[in-house]
Amino acid sequence: MTKVSMTVNGKPASGEVEGRTLLSSFLREDLGLTGTHVGCDTSQCGACVVHVNGKAVKSCTMLAAEADGAEVSTIEGQAAPDGTLNAIQQAFQDHHGLQCGFCTPGMVMSAAALLKDNPKPTEAEVRAYLEGNICRCTGYHNIVKAIMAASGQDVSAIAAE
Amino acid sequence: MPKDSGIGASPKRREDLRFLTGTGNYTDDINLSGQAYVHFLRSDVAHGKINGIDTAAAAAMPGVIRIFTGADFEGVGSIPCGWQVTDRHGQPMQEPAHPVLAQGKVRYVGDAIAAVVAESREQARDAAEAIELDIEELPAVIDMKEAVKEGAPKVHDDLTSNLCYDWGFVEENKPAVEEAFANAAHVTTLELVNNRLVANPMEPRVAVGDFNRATGESTLYTTSQNPHVIRLLMGAFVLGIPEHKLRVIAPDVGGGFGTKIFHYAEEAFCTFAAKALNRAVKWTSTRSEAFMTDAHGRDHVTKIELALDAENNFTAIRTDTYANMGAYLSTFAPSVPTWLHGTLMAGNYKTPLIYVNVKAVFTNTVPVDAYRGAGRPEATFQLERVIDKAARELGVDPIALRRQNFITEFPYATPVAVEYDTGDYHATMDKLIDVADFAGFKARRAESEKNGKLRGLGVNCYIEACGIAPSNLVGQLGARAGLYESATVRVNATGGLVVMTGSHSHGQGHETSFPQVIADMIGIDESMVEIVHGDTANTPMGMGTYGSRSLAVGGSAMVRATEKIIAKAKKIAAHILEASDADIELKDGQFSVAGTDKSLAWGDVTLAAYVPHNYPLEDMEPGLEETAFYDPANFTYPSGAYACEVEVDPETGKITIERFAAADDFGNIVNPMIVDGQVHGGIGQGIGQALLEGCVYDENGQLLSASYMDYAMPRADDLPFYQVDHSCQTPCTHNPLGVKGCGEAGAIGSPPAVVNAVVDALQSAGKDVTHIDMPLTPNRVWSAMNS
Ligand code: FES
Ligand code: FES
Numbered sequence: 001m002t003k004v005s006m007t008v009n010g011k012p013a014s015g016e017v018e019g020r021t022l023l024s025s026f027l028r029e030d031l032g033l034t035g036t037h038v039g040c041d042t043s044q045c046g047a048c049v050v051h052v053n054g055k056a057v058k059s060c061t062m063l064a065a066e067a068d069g070a071e072v073s074t075i076e077g078q079a080a081p082d083g084t085l086n087a088i089q090q091a092f093q094d095h096h097g098l099q100c101g102f103c104t105p106g107m108v109m110s111a112a113a114l115l116k117d118n119p120k121p122t123e124a125e126v127r128a129y130l131e132g133n134i135c136r137c138t139g140y141h142n143i144v145k146a147i148m149a150a151s152g153q154d155v156s157a158i159a160a161e
Numbered sequence: 162m163p164k165d166s167g168i169g170a171s172p173k174r175r176e177d178l179r180f181l182t183g184t185g186n187y188t189d190d191i192n193l194s195g196q197a198y199v200h201f202l203r204s205d206v207a208h209g210k211i212n213g214i215d216t217a218a219a220a221a222m223p224g225v226i227r228i229f230t231g232a233d234f235e236g237v238g239s240i241p242c243g244w245q246v247t248d249r250h251g252q253p254m255q256e257p258a259h260p261v262l263a264q265g266k267v268r269y270v271g272d273a274i275a276a277v278v279a280e281s282r283e284q285a286r287d288a289a290e291a292i293e294l295d296i297e298e299l300p301a302v303i304d305m306k307e308a309v310k311e312g313a314p315k316v317h318d319d320l321t322s323n324l325c326y327d328w329g330f331v332e333e334n335k336p337a338v339e340e341a342f343a344n345a346a347h348v349t350t351l352e353l354v355n356n357r358l359v360a361n362p363m364e365p366r367v368a369v370g371d372f373n374r375a376t377g378e379s380t381l382y383t384t385s386q387n388p389h390v391i392r393l394l395m396g397a398f399v400l401g402i403p404e405h406k407l408r409v410i411a412p413d414v415g416g417g418f419g420t421k422i423f424h425y426a427e428e429a430f431c432t433f434a435a436k437a438l439n440r441a442v443k444w445t446s447t448r449s450e451a452f453m454t455d456a457h458g459r460d461h462v463t464k465i466e467l468a469l470d471a472e473n474n475f476t477a478i479r480t481d482t483y484a485n486m487g488a489y490l491s492t493f494a495p496s497v498p499t500w501l502h503g504t505l506m507a508g509n510y511k512t513p514l515i516y517v518n519v520k521a522v523f524t525n526t527v528p529v530d531a532y533r534g535a536g537r538p539e540a541t542f543q544l545e546r547v548i549d550k551a552a553r554e555l556g557v558d559p560i561a562l563r564r565q566n567f568i569t570e571f572p573y574a575t576p577v578a579v580e581y582d583t584g585d586y587h588a589t590m591d592k593l594i595d596v597a598d599f600a601g602f603k604a605r606r607a608e609s610e611k612n613g614k615l616r617g618l619g620v621n622c623y624i625e626a627c628g629i630a631p632s633n634l635v636g637q638l639g640a641r642a643g644l645y646e647s648a649t650v651r652v653n654a655t656g657g658l659v660v661m662t663g664s665h666s667h668g669q670g671h672e673t674s675f676p677q678v679i680a681d682m683i684g685i686d687e688s689m690v691e692i693v694h695g696d697t698a699n700t701p702m703g704m705g706t707y708g709s710r711s712l713a714v715g716g717s718a719m720v721r722a723t724e725k726i727i728a729k730a731k732k733i734a735a736h737i738l739e740a741s742d743a744d745i746e747l748k749d750g751q752f753s754v755a756g757t758d759k760s761l762a763w764g765d766v767t768l769a770a771y772v773p774h775n776y777p778l779e780d781m782e783p784g785l786e787e788t789a790f791y792d793p794a795n796f797t798y799p800s801g802a803y804a805c806e807v808e809v810d811p812e813t814g815k816i817t818i819e820r821f822a823a824a825d826d827f828g829n830i831v832n833p834m835i836v837d838g839q840v841h842g843g844i845g846q847g848i849g850q851a852l853l854e855g856c857v858y859d860e861n862g863q864l865l866s867a868s869y870m871d872y873a874m875p876r877a878d879d880l881p882f883y884q885v886d887h888s889c890q891t892p893c894t895h896n897p898l899g900v901k902g903c904g905e906a907g908a909i910g911s912p913p914a915v916v917n918a919v920v921d922a923l924q925s926a927g928k929d930v931t932h933i934d935m936p937l938t939p940n941r942v943w944s945a946m947n948s
Contacts, residue, residue, distance in 0.1 A: 018283070020283070028189075028190075029192075033183065034183070034187070034189075035182070035183015035184065035185070036183070037187070037363075037364070037415070038189075038365075039363045039364065039365065039448065040448035040868070040869050041447045041448050041449055041868070042448065042868045042869050042870050044868070044869035044870065044874075045363065045448070045869060047363060074183065075181075075182065075183035076182065076183040076184075078181075078182070078183075079181075079182050083178075083182075085178075085181060085182070089181040089182070092177065092181055093173050093174065093177040093178070093181060094173065096174065096834050096835070096837070096838045098177060098180055098181070099416070099668035099669070099670070099838060099842060100180075100362070100363070100364065100413075100414065100415045100416040100667050100668030101176070101179075101180025101181075101185050101413065101415065101668070102187070102362070102363040102364040102415030102416060103363045104180050104181060105183055108181065123882070124878075126877070127877040127878040127880075128877075128878050130876065130877035130878070131876050131877065131878055133877070134363065134869070134874050134876060135363065135877075136361055136362055136363050136416050136418070136842075136845075136846070136874070137363075137668045137838075137842045138838060138841055138842050138845070139841035139843070139844050139845025139846075139848075139875075139880060139883065139907070140841075140845065140875075140876075140877040140880050141841040141845075141880075141882055141883055142837075142838060142841065143877070144877060144882070145882075158882055
């Protein structure tokens with residue numbers, strides 16, 4: 001067992017982990033941050049995406065020990081302390097970008113990373129970026145729309161009813 | 162002007178707040194004190210005889226609490242099947258036992274042989290690797306047609322063959338159908354495969370069993386679409402626990418699509434082991450395990466023939482289908498290729514004679530059961546493909562051929578035993594032509610050609626039977642359950658309502674849409690209504706969510722219970738206002754006496770129900786809580802027309818979906834935003850089936866597509882924005898909301914549109930391609946073009 005310490009959503013967090021403990025397990029099981037989801041075992045689905053030192057990372061592919069000393073942020077840290085949703089979360093709600101909610105934390109975290117690098121992505125850029133995030137519920141329509149809306153683009157002309 | 166509340170409005174979903182902030186409560190988020198973990202040792206051969214299981218070394222490993230094998234489950238019940246199909250000769254289907262852990266034999270890759278319970282997940286897994294197995298591999302049967310041949314290895318030694326049933330529908334129609342084919346002016350024949358799929362909700366299955374020694378009560382937390390059904394099946398048939406000692410909770414569930422309807426062995430195991438060990442026992446499926454153990458979907462091999470007269474009227478349909486059951490009968494498996502498939506073979510058309518034959522077959526593969534649409538996509542696909550092929554053979558416009566044969570008068574009794582109450586197929590087709598901009602297709606095709614691409618337009622219609630189902634009817638058809646739904650509406654003293662429903666929400670947004678209905682009925686704010694679901698301890702007996710039934714059946718139960726509430730509240734108001742009940746009106750949350758200015762607020766009446774100082778106690782009990790069970794009079798029949806435009810790269814065979822449009826008739830709509838979302842998701846899965854997804858076994862029964870590396874899930878860049886329209890509305894005539902259901906339409910309506918479009922593209926370039934089996938991978942398309 002080794003001791004790991006990191007900053008998670010701005011607060012110090014530490015624990016004793018086995019060498020093989022994944023960051024996703026550490027967040028979910030040791031820290032009780034169950035907003036980060038695990039949807040696969042081949043690093044394909046993106047339900048587990050968090051930010052490590054400002055970069056989007058699939059937390060199921062990183063060992064907890066590798067995140068020692070890092071700044072980690074998860075879905076639980078996205079809304080303001082008073083519960084106000086951030087722009088991406090709000091756009092997901094406004095545009096019905098989620099159904100069962102299981103892929104949603106990863107989608108929101110990936111979208112945040114995308115918009116940081118590319119503040120006004122095109123539809124094609126959003127779709128390409130989401131290649132590593134699988135959603136089985138929405139057919140992606142409203143997810144893409146929500147992310148474009150969160151970037152301040154007018155999505156009212158996008159096919160709807 | 163769109164409404165901002167009540168029926169027809171699209172309020173933002175209230176469940177989103179927890180899902181967007183990471184505070185949802187999914188089954189894997191539940192950890193009970195003292196919880197142990199189970200890891201299942203699963204068969205890596207498709208068929209084998211278990212000669213020995215040596216657990217001694219594994220049992221001695223660190224953290225191991227106990228190792229269970231099939232021997233521990235002797236005397237425990239078999240996982241039951243909920244539907245008995247009767248074959249063409251009046252005989253019941255063959256129904257093998259389905260043990261919780263394998264007994265004597267393993268029958269598919271993934272069949273559970275032993276279960277290790279340990280202090281940690283890792284210890285359980287490590288110990289499972291130390292179990293020594295002596296398994297004698299037997300020849301496996303994978304191909305359905307091989308499986309029913311004389312002398313094929315038997316999946317179940319105690320059955321007479323691998324044929325579960327040979328079903329004919331409607332058997333009496335057969336001679337007339339034969340005659341119609343003999344007299345036909347034209348017959349179009351198509352052989353096709355409806356590809357085997359894996360539902361793949363993003364949340365893998367999880368089960369946590371718990372036991373309370375003090376009360377003797379077992380609790381199971383599980384990823385289920387219907388916790389009451391699990392309680393009944395597992396309690397009554399497998400473990401022998403009466404319902405009052407068994408609580409099943411399905412909290413937030415991360416998608417279902419059918420595969421979380423069924424009762425699975427892991428649920429029974431965790432419940433059983435929790436009691437045996439007096440500790441909570443948790444199982445979390447990995448995705449690889451999900452591929453090997455979640456019931457798969459589709460997997461039909463079909464030959465369909467369509468007979469037409471000299472005027473191109475459809476005169477008869479005949480189909481022959483082999484339907485894979487896998488190694489055991491999953492909960493509703495026998496009903497899918499029969500009553501959910503054969504009864505839909507009329508589609509939107511007035512074909513007078515239909516005969517459907519289905520042979521259900523056991524193979525050494527994962528059990529197959531309902532997946533979004535369940536039987537209806539298989540019916541729609543073959544029908545809409547064969548009609549398209551017929552149009553091309555006859556040189557007529559595929560839309561005109563459909564229109565000519567549309568059913569136009571309702572109610573309409575089909576030759577396959579169902580009666581459509583309402584529909585307007587010309588209206589949805591007209592709407593589609595508009596929404597999909599058919600007028601611009603020629604120009605778009607010319608543009609594609611300039612870029613060296615082939616462009617095709619595919620159209621199809623669909624009809625489905627939803628709102629499952631009238632209990633007396635399904636009872637006659639072999640269902641071992643009633644298919645009503647229930648709701649309890651509890652009004653609190655201060656006027657807020659809690660609706661406890663047997664419907665389950667796992668993405669459908671019931672917590673938002675159900676209150677819209679009640680808010681309209683009473684004239685109060687939606688925020689005064691709370692929906693409770695997913696826990697057998699605090700909801701009345703429910704049948705759950707599948708078959709696009711939640712609003713049509715569960716919503717109807719809620720309406721009926723609310724009507725009882727309103728009737729009682731009016732009596733209370735009449736008493737206080739000193740008027741007759743018949744004169745009391747309820748509007749905007751106010752009770753008033755007709756023709757006077759006397760009125761009482763909703764909250765005054767609800768308070769009086771619980772503080773009955775001025776109350777007709779001699780006539781009525783205090784309190785305001787009512788339950789209703791709603792058993793539908795018929796199925797509902799949503800319908801629609803779909804269009805897909807594809808580009809095919811002739812160099813590589815790669816297909817891109819350029820445009821996709823859907824015009825649906827769902828009857829009345831409660832929340833248009835949620836309905837759009839349901840259609841989007843269904844289309845995404847339907848395009849997935851058409852282009853990408855396919856479950857592959859090799860001849861030895863090894864599952865080759867067992868991860869997201871090998872099973873192609875649709876990703877954002879595989880799909881376009883969709884144009885969806887549901888302004889054509891012919892309300893259902895037999896439920897109080899006039900709703901039909903929208904959950905499965907997209908998955909039913911979209912695969913034939915895609916394949917029709919690809920065939921259109923290829924034929925536009927002079928290729929003689931009449932059919933390609935799904936998924937239409939570049940390889941298959943290229944080969945079809947170049948053969
Ligand atoms: S759980 Fe990390 S990619 Fe699927
Ligand atoms: S919302 Fe269910 S998987 Fe995306």
